[in-house]
Amino acid sequence: MRRPLAWWVLTIYFVAVLAALGAAAMRLRESIEMPGLAAIELVLLALPWSLALGIEPMSRVGLAGMGAVVLGGLLLNAFILTRVAARLQRQITKSA
Numbered sequence: 001m002r003r004p005l006a007w008w009v010l011t012i013y014f015v016a017v018l019a020a021l022g023a024a025a026m027r028l029r030e031s032i033e034m035p036g037l038a039a040i041e042l043v044l045l046a047l048p049w050s051l052a053l054g055i056e057p058m059s060r061v062g063l064a065g066m067g068a069v070v071l072g073g074l075l076l077n078a079f080i081l082t083r084v085a086a087r088l089q090r091q092i093t094k095s096a
Contacts, residue, residue, distance in 0.1 A: 005092075006085035013081055017074055020045055039070070046073030 020041030028039070043050045050073050052058045053066055061069070 004086070005089040006082045009085040010078060010082050013078055017042070017045055042070055042074070046070045046077065049073030049076055 020039075023041055024039040043053075046069070050070055053069055058065070058069065
């Protein structure tokens with residue numbers, strides 16, 4: 001049985017997230033001087049939600065709050081990608 005397009009998109013997205021997490025962990029292990037920059041790949045994958053970290057009230061939430069914003073952005077992006085891929089799959093099968 002063929003896997004739906006949404007499953008493949010979500011799998012590729014989570015592989016990218018895991019690769020970014022691994023790169024951030026390796027970079028953080030080498031130097032703890034600037035821990036925020038160690039996870040820059042994860043922050044970029046969480047765009048546009050991670051842009052909230054630059055807003056004044058969100059810039060004071062601390063490391064746990066920043067992590068929660070990035071994790072929430074990653075989950076929201078995964079949800080949106082899954083919905084877009086499912087809709088695209090329905091349109092492809094409808095036209096075939």
